[in-house]
Amino acid sequence: MKEEVVIGLEIHIQLMTKAKIFCQCSTDYIGKEPNTNTCPVCLGLPGSLPVLNKKVLEFAVRTSVALNCKINQVSRFHRKNYFYPDLPKAYQISQYDTPLGINGYMEISLPESTEKRKIRITRVHIEEDAGKLVHEGDITFSSYSLADYNRCGIPLAEIVTEPDFRSPEEAQIFLVKLRSIVQHLGVCDGNMEEGSMRCDANISLRDAKTGALGIKVEIKNVNSFKAVKKALQFEVDRQKKLLAEGEKIMQETRHWDESKFITVSMRSKEEAHDYRYFPEPDLLPLKVDLKMINNIRKNLPELPEVRRKRFIKDYQIPEYDAEILTSSKALGDYYEKAVSLYSNSKVLSNWIMGELIRHLNEEKVEIKASPVSPEKLVGMLKLMDEGIISGKMAKDVFEKMFKTGKVASQIVKESGITQITDENELIKIVDKVLNENSKSVEDFNQGKEKALNFLVGQVMHYTKGRAKPDFIFEAIKQRIKKI
Amino acid sequence: MTLNQLTAHEVVNLIKKKKITAHEVMQDIFNQIDKVDNSIKAFLIIDREEALKQAKEIDVKVKNGEELPSLAGVAVAIKDIIATQGTETTCGSKILKGFIPPYNATVINKLKEAGAIIIGKTNMDEFAMGSSTENSAFGPTHNPWDLERVPGGSSGGSSAAVAADETFVALGTDTGGSIRQPASLCGMVGLKPTYGRVSRYGLVAYASSLDQIGPITKDVTDCALVMNVISGHDNMDSTSVNLEVPDYLKSCQAGIKDLKIGVPKEYFIEGIDPEVKSALDRALKIFEKLGARVEEVSLPHTKYSLPTYYLIATAEASSNLARYDGVQYGYRAEEYKDLSSMYQKTRSEGFGSEVKRRIMLGTYALSSGYYDAYYLKAQKVRTLIKEDFDKAFSKYDILITPTSPTTAFKLKEKIADSLTMYLTDIYTLPINLAGVPAISLNCGYNKNNLPIGLQIIGKHFSEETILRAAFNFEQNNDVEKRKPSIKPTKHKEAAE
Numbered sequence: 001m002k003e004e005v006v007i008g009l010e011i012h013i014q015l016m017t018k019a020k021i022f023c024q025c026s027t028d029y030i031g032k033e034p035n036t037n038t039c040p041v042c043l044g045l046p047g048s049l050p051v052l053n054k055k056v057l058e059f060a061v062r063t064s065v066a067l068n069c070k071i072n073q074v075s076r077f078h079r080k081n082y083f084y085p086d087l088p089k090a091y092q093i094s095q096y097d098t099p100l101g102i103n104g105y106m107e108i109s110l111p112e113s114t115e116k117r118k119i120r121i122t123r124v125h126i127e128e129d130a131g132k133l134v135h136e137g138d139i140t141f142s143s144y145s146l147a148d149y150n151r152c153g154i155p156l157a158e159i160v161t162e163p164d165f166r167s168p169e170e171a172q173i174f175l176v177k178l179r180s181i182v183q184h185l186g187v188c189d190g191n192m193e194e195g196s197m198r199c200d201a202n203i204s205l206r207d208a209k210t211g212a213l214g215i216k217v218e219i220k221n222v223n224s225f226k227a228v229k230k231a232l233q234f235e236v237d238r239q240k241k242l243l244a245e246g247e248k249i250m251q252e253t254r255h256w257d258e259s260k261f262i263t264v265s266m267r268s269k270e271e272a273h274d275y276r277y278f279p280e281p282d283l284l285p286l287k288v289d290l291k292m293i294n295n296i297r298k299n300l301p302e303l304p305e306v307r308r309k310r311f312i313k314d315y316q317i318p319e320y321d322a323e324i325l326t327s328s329k330a331l332g333d334y335y336e337k338a339v340s341l342y343s344n345s346k347v348l349s350n351w352i353m354g355e356l357i358r359h360l361n362e363e364k365v366e367i368k369a370s371p372v373s374p375e376k377l378v379g380m381l382k383l384m385d386e387g388i389i390s391g392k393m394a395k396d397v398f399e400k401m402f403k404t405g406k407v408a409s410q411i412v413k414e415s416g417i418t419q420i421t422d423e424n425e426l427i428k429i430v431d432k433v434l435n436e437n438s439k440s441v442e443d444f445n446q447g448k449e450k451a452l453n454f455l456v457g458q459v460m461h462y463t464k465g466r467a468k469p470d471f472i473f474e475a476i477k478q479r480i481k482k483i
Numbered sequence: 484m485t486l487n488q489l490t491a492h493e494v495v496n497l498i499k500k501k502k503i504t505a506h507e508v509m510q511d512i513f514n515q516i517d518k519v520d521n522s523i524k525a526f527l528i529i530d531r532e533e534a535l536k537q538a539k540e541i542d543v544k545v546k547n548g549e550e551l552p553s554l555a556g557v558a559v560a561i562k563d564i565i566a567t568q569g570t571e572t573t574c575g576s577k578i579l580k581g582f583i584p585p586y587n588a589t590v591i592n593k594l595k596e597a598g599a600i601i602i603g604k605t606n607m608d609e610f611a612m613g614s615s616t617e618n619s620a621f622g623p624t625h626n627p628w629d630l631e632r633v634p635g636g637s638s639g640g641s642s643a644a645v646a647a648d649e650t651f652v653a654l655g656t657d658t659g660g661s662i663r664q665p666a667s668l669c670g671m672v673g674l675k676p677t678y679g680r681v682s683r684y685g686l687v688a689y690a691s692s693l694d695q696i697g698p699i700t701k702d703v704t705d706c707a708l709v710m711n712v713i714s715g716h717d718n719m720d721s722t723s724v725n726l727e728v729p730d731y732l733k734s735c736q737a738g739i740k741d742l743k744i745g746v747p748k749e750y751f752i753e754g755i756d757p758e759v760k761s762a763l764d765r766a767l768k769i770f771e772k773l774g775a776r777v778e779e780v781s782l783p784h785t786k787y788s789l790p791t792y793y794l795i796a797t798a799e800a801s802s803n804l805a806r807y808d809g810v811q812y813g814y815r816a817e818e819y820k821d822l823s824s825m826y827q828k829t830r831s832e833g834f835g836s837e838v839k840r841r842i843m844l845g846t847y848a849l850s851s852g853y854y855d856a857y858y859l860k861a862q863k864v865r866t867l868i869k870e871d872f873d874k875a876f877s878k879y880d881i882l883i884t885p886t887s888p889t890t891a892f893k894l895k896e897k898i899a900d901s902l903t904m905y906l907t908d909i910y911t912l913p914i915n916l917a918g919v920p921a922i923s924l925n926c927g928y929n930k931n932n933l934p935i936g937l938q939i940i941g942k943h944f945s946e947e948t949i950l951r952a953a954f955n956f957e958q959n960n961d962v963e964k965r966k967p968s969i970k971p972t973k974h975k976e977a978a979e
Contacts, residue, residue, distance in 0.1 A: 040586050044806050046579065046687040047566040047588060051721050081802050081849075083826055090805030147810065276849035278858060281691035281799055283721050 003205035003243065005236055006214070007171050008163035011178060012156050013188040014129065014196040015059040020153035021128050022050030022093065027154050030194060034148035042153035044089035049282050056126060056155040057100075059187040061288060061296050063157050064101025064124040066185055066303060071293050075100050075125075077280040082273050085147050086131040094158075096277045099125035100286065106181075107305075108173050109323075119174055120162035126286075129154035157187070163202065168232035175199060175228055176327055180304040183329035190328070192224050199228055203235050205243065214239070215249040219263055221256045231256040235263055307332055315345035324353055330367045338374035342381055351377060355395065359402045371405040372398065380408035387469030388412060390460050420466050426459075429467070430475050433458045441480055452476065486511040488966070491557045491651040491705040498556045501545060505538035505556035505600070512558045512602060516649045522972045524624050525634075525644035527563050528571055529603040534558070537600045554712060555598030560644045560653040563604040564611055565696065566685035567591055574687050575607040575619040575637075578807045578814045578833030588685020589720070590654060590696050590713045597712040602650060605640030609835045610804060611661055611689045613637050614907045617898045618837045625894070625974070626669060627967040628933055632891040635665030635907075642669040642699050647969060652700050652709055656686055658693045659792055660886075660911025663923035666699050667886035667936020670925045670965070672706045672953070673699045675911075677944045678918035679724035682717030688803040690796035691722075693915040703924060703954040707731035710946060726944060734947035735954035740774030742952060745879035749785035750910055756889045762927040762935040763885050766956065770883070773955055780879060782871040787864050788913040789905060793841075794848045794861035795916070801845030807833060840901065865916050872917040876942045881952050884910050886923040886936035914940055922949045927962040 020027055023041035040048040064071055078096035104121035131149040135142040159178070165171045179190035179197060190197045199222050204214035217239070222231045234256075239249050253272075254263040302310075304326040311322040311332075325335045335352055339345050356377070360367055380397055383389050389397055389412060400411045420426055433455055434441055443451035452473070459472045486494065486508045497503045513531055520526055541556050561567060564574045566584035568591075573579045587595075594601065608618035616624040616639025624639045626632040627647040634643040638655030642665035645653050655662040657675035666673025674697045681696045688694060698709035711732060716725040746767065751760060767777050809815030809829030816828030834842070848857040875882060887907055897904045914921045919940055926937040937956070941949040 040584070043811065045566075045584065045586075045812075046572070046574070046582070046806070047584065047685040048586075049684050049720050049722075051719060079802050081805060083805065083808060085808075085810045085822070088806060088811055090808060091802050274851045276802070276846065276851070276854075278798060278802070278849055278854070281722075282688075 002208040003214070003240060004208040005166055005168075006163045006204050006206050007165035007168070007232060008202040009159075009161045009165070009171055009174065010200045010202070011159045011175070012129075012198045013063070013159065013182050013190070015056055015155040015157055015187050016189060017053055017055040017059060017155055019053050019055070021053055021056050021126070021155035022153055025153065029150040029154065032150050034146070034150060037150040038152065042088075043149055044152075050093060050280075052283060052286070053155065057286065057288065058292075058296065059155070059185075060100050060124065060126045060157045061293060062185050062300065063159070063182060063187050064104065065293065065297050066181055066300060067101065067104040067106055067121045067124060067159065069101030069104030069121060069124055071101055071288055072098055073288050073290070073293075074098070074285050075288075076285045077126075077283045078277045079280050080127075081276045084130070085145065086133050086149075086152075088131065088149060088152060092128060092130065093280055093283070094127035095125035099123040100288070101125070106174065106177065108170065108177055110170065110173065117164075117170065119164045122160040122162050124157055124159050127156050127158060128152070129156050163204075168229045168236065171201065171232055172225055172229045175225060177304065180327050180329060184301055184303050184307070186301060195223065198223060201228070201232055203232060203239070204249075205236070205239050215251050217249065217251070218253045219256055220253060220266065221258070223258075227256060227258060230261060231263060234261065238263065304329075304332070311335075315339055315349075317346055317349050321346075321349040321353065325349060328367070334367055334370070334374055338378055341375065342378040344381070347381060348377075351381065351398075355398050359399070363402070371403070372401045376401055376407055383408050383412060387456075387460060387467065387472075390464060393464060420463055420468075423471070426463075426467055426471065427475060427479070429459055429462050430472065430479055433462065434476070434479055444480060485515065485648075487515045487558075487648045487651075489651070490701045491554065492708055494557055494651060495551070495553065495555055498541070498545060499551055504545070505541040506535065508556050509534055509538040509558065509600065509602075512650065515647070516602075519627075519647050519969050519971060520649060522625060522630055522969060522974070523627055523643050523647050523649070524622060524974070525605050525640040525647065525649060526560070526603045527573065527575075527606050527621055527640070530570060530601065534600045534602045541598060541600075552596065552598035553708060554594065554652075557599050557652055558602045558650045559594055559599045560603055560605045560641055560650040561591065561601055562607050562638050562641045562653065562655050564607060564656055564687045564689075565590065565654060566687065567601065567604065570604065572604070572687065573621075574611070575609045575621060576807075576834065576838070577620040578830070579812075580620075580814055582813045584685075586685065588696075589682035589717045591685065593713050594654075599652070599712070605638070605644055605653060607640055608637035608661075609838050610687070610800070611637040611656055611658055611694075612800070612837050612841055614660070614664055614904055615892075615894075615898065616640060616643075616665070617894065618835055620835055623894060626891045627969050628670065628891065629931070630970070630972050630974075632893055632933070633668070633896075635668035635887070635891065637661040637665075638673075638699065639665045642666050642671050642673065645669070645671050645699050645701060646967060648966070652698055652705060654696055654713075655699050656689075656694055656696050657911075657915065658690050658695075658796060659915050660908040662697045662699060663886050663911050663921060663936070663938060664908060666923045667925075667938075668891040668934065670928075670934030670936075670967070671699050671701060672703055672922065672924045673697065674706050674710065674922040674946070674950075675914065675920060676710070676714065676946060677724075677920040678915075679722055680920065680944065680946065681713050682715075682720040682723045684717055684719040688799070690799040691803060692799060693792075693796055695915075703735060703922075703950060703957045704732065706922065707735050707950050707954070710950070714946075724944070729947050731946060731950050734951050737951055738774065739770070739952055739955045742770075742775040742881065742948075743879045744770055744775050744777045744952075745780030745875050745882045746777060747782045747785065747875070747882055747884055748779050749782055750884040754888050754906065754909070755885065756929075758929040759885050759888060759890065759935050762929075763883075763937060766926040766937050766960070767883065769956060769959055769961065770952070773959060775952075777883075778879070780875050780882065782868075782875060782913070784864065784867045784871050785913055788868060788916060789909060791861045791864045791868065792912040792916060793844065793905065794857050795865060797841040797845030798848045798858050798861075799845065801842045801849065804834075804838065804842055809833070837901070868913055869917045872913075872919055872940075880941075880945075880948055882940040884938045884940065886910060886938040890929050890931075890933035890935055910938060914938075919943055920946050920949055922953050924953050924957060925964070926956070926960065928965065932965070
């Protein structure tokens with residue numbers, strides 16, 4: 001049997017409203033002393049009641065609209081009941097049979113294909129986040145656990161896709177684009193490592209010929225873009241192997257173990273929770289009027305798709321560059337800031353996609369916290385243009401800038417890289433270059449101006465960029481005349 | 484006569500006129516509590532020191548000629564299911580023993596602003612589940628009219644405290660009759676407001692779509708006085724309604740000529756005590772004498788109220804009470820081997836049997852595969868019951884029924900048989916399902932000197948009308964108002 005991979009995703013994004021979803025507590029909880037960012041409402045103390053933060057609704061509508069969903073003008077909250085110490089009320093206020101957004105889609109472009117894939121969005125709904133447990137020792141064997149409720153009540157939007165992905169790569173591409181969209185919408189910072197964006201996946205194999213569906217396995221704890229691809233690939237391989245061996249696939253929930261690169265069984269279908277959903281009696285039905293939807297639609301910020309096209313048109317950069325530069329909001333912002341200060345947009349995109357991203361990844365630094373600001377990068381590029389440093393030297397200067405945060409000119413000065421002022425010495429180098437490149441000299445004499453640039457570049461190369469370019473320019477022209 | 488025997492409005496007026504001091508009032512209140520509460524057992528907690536301090540503050544205000552708020556110097560007892568900042572709030576349950584809320588319920592803040600003095604917390608059926616106050620983890624409360632009998636429930640501590648002159652006013656909560664039935668059995672006035680009239684913030688939830696806080700008082704004027712204070716929209720409760728609150732004291736003043744009264748025939752069938760029935764008949768004649776028109780009306784879905792209530796209320800309760808898991812506060816089992824055994828032992832040991840029965844019933848009603856047949860169907864029937872009332876109110880201004888089919892029954896008489904106990908609320912349950920307001924007030928006594936209650940039901944947010952009808956009846960009732968005579972008794976039974 002030839003199998004086809006079938007994957008669906010469930011993504012939770014933390015909405016960046018100022019206050020939590022049902023109380024006045026701040027959403028800025030990371031790094032705070034445990035249980036200090038709480039109140040009777042988010043602690044679920046007896047007698048407390050939830051009141052919806054209207055901003056949460058606005059953010060969720062914005063997300064739904066951007067994902068081309070139909071908005072249910074009346075939706076409602078349900079209680080999802082289960083016992084766990086990170087859930088102080090023992091139920092999560094969520095949405096069930098009438099979610100806020102339904103029947104949306106998002107298009108993704110696949111590598112090595114000009115065709116777009118339409119991924120259907122089943123639903124977008126609003127719910128509250130739970131707290132966090134800290135286990136003494138290991139989760140499987142722990143003598144006690146501590147609960148931190150600071151995260152309780154952080155607003156979440158859950159985005160559920162149809163099982164439209166045919167490979168782990170597609171799922172990853174979707175996630176990257178989704179992250180960029182929610183960043184551009186200003187509703188979520190999309191930080192998977194810190195948990196502001198979290199992903200669960202459903203995966204099964206179906207018979208490619210007959211279309212007969214396979215048994216579905218749910219994978220949890222996939223919390224980086226790399227992990228998504230790895231975990232899904234592991235699961236595809238595991239299921240294929242089982243089928244090849246004539247084994248059956250069990251319907252179950254599996255946990256991705258990031259340290260061992262495997263998925264492990266968490267619970268079987270029989271152990272699955274009965275959440276006993278019922279309408280939340282403490283909250284009124286959620287009403288969204290058409291005016292609000294239209295207003296949000298009208299004032300939707302520029303989305304990555306549109307921005308990408310604008311980059312191609314306005315900055316004349318290749319589609320590939322534009323795709324990468326708009327893959328995160330902060331990266332696009334960085335580029336736009338830089339391009340407003342520097343006219344060679346392609347040189348800029350090369351430096352950003354190359355050196356900058358490489359250094360950021362290596363040092364695990366967010367672009368917003370980059371020691372090399374757009375201004376500093378442009379400053380360095382200008383030194384290069386002025387011939388003060390060569391392209392090769394620039395890489396060293398960039399690295400030093402990244403490490404020290406200093407501006408390029410200061411690094412150049414401190415490293416003792418100054419221009420050669422001895423004209424005789426320069427003329428010697430010019431002569432040497434002309435001797436070695438008689439073909440270029442000939443080209444120049446035949447009117448090829450480009451050859452001159454090449455010769456200047458060669459001199460720069462020998463001097464490691466320390467020559468004054470206009471002097472070299474004139475010197476070469478004069479020496480050639482003499483020859 | 485001692486000052487504690489007065490009504491709240493009398494006390495406020497006398498303090499304002501400098502005839503008495505708030506401090507004297509409190510002394511008489513606490514003297515009475517010292518004298519009778521060992522026999523009644525209405526209170527779980529008494530806060531004497533704070534009350535006396537507040538009384539002195541009011542007396543200073545009087546001395547300085549400051550204007551006094553509407554409940555200045557009025558002792559108020561609070562059912563122990565309403566959160567009081569810094570004071571233990573147990574809901575009559577072992578599982579919340581030691582729980583001290585860090586915040587006040589909205590009604591507590593409102594009462595305090597109005598100058599009321601909170602004197603303590605009253606006994607109740609555990610988590611308001613019961614009709615006799617026998618389901619308290621801290622022992623039963625006794626009816627001041629006959630210490631061998633129950634005060635009703637679940638707000639039995641509140642109604643007994645008012646009846647025994649241990650307080651002027653008490654707050655109760657009513658999910659299926661828990662204010663009105665004990666008010667009836669203790670001869671007091673009890674009002675369950677329209678759902679959404681009074682904020683539920685700080686009321687520990689039993690069944691969120693049915694719960695309301697309301698007053699238990701000695702007369703209708705006091706009831707209106709307290710309703711003026713506790714009613715109104717609250718930003719902390721999404722289900723509280725943003726509607727202007729009329730002056731209920733003023734609304735009492737008008738007459739009831741031409742008021743159209745419907746008497747639902749379904750409320751006068753088997754199970755009703757003949758003495759209750761005849762007291763009702765006599766009361767209806769008084770209404771007619773006052774110019775009201777009394778007619779029979781039908782509420783055809785009445786018979787489904789009990790099963791509907793016990794599906795919806797228990798379903799919500801199973802979720803509301805899930806938070807008592809021993810993790811954050813309250814009782815936790817001492818020995819357990821893992822998380823699930825901690826949950827199981829904590830909840831098995833911490834809850835009483837009636838609470839466990841209702842949690843199981845509600846869990847079942849919400850379970851996958853049963854939801855449609857039980858919870859969903861109950862919601863549909865609830866709509867039908869509501870429509871019965873809408874229809875009746877298109878023709879009538881108010882409806883009048885007995886509050887309870889019987890007078891106060893004996894302790895232990897019904898506790899062994901849940902269904903018999905559930906039937907005592909048969910006249911009050913439909914009102915909560917419909918969300919409409921209803922008041923219970925005394926209309927007479929049986930041959931054993933036990934009070935009989937009358938229930939007046941109104942349209943949504945028509946507390947004005949039911950208070951007016953109740954006030955007119957109270958002023959013109961031909962049965963003289965009595966007070967119970969309490970013979971201090973030492974009770975054998977200890978807390979379970």
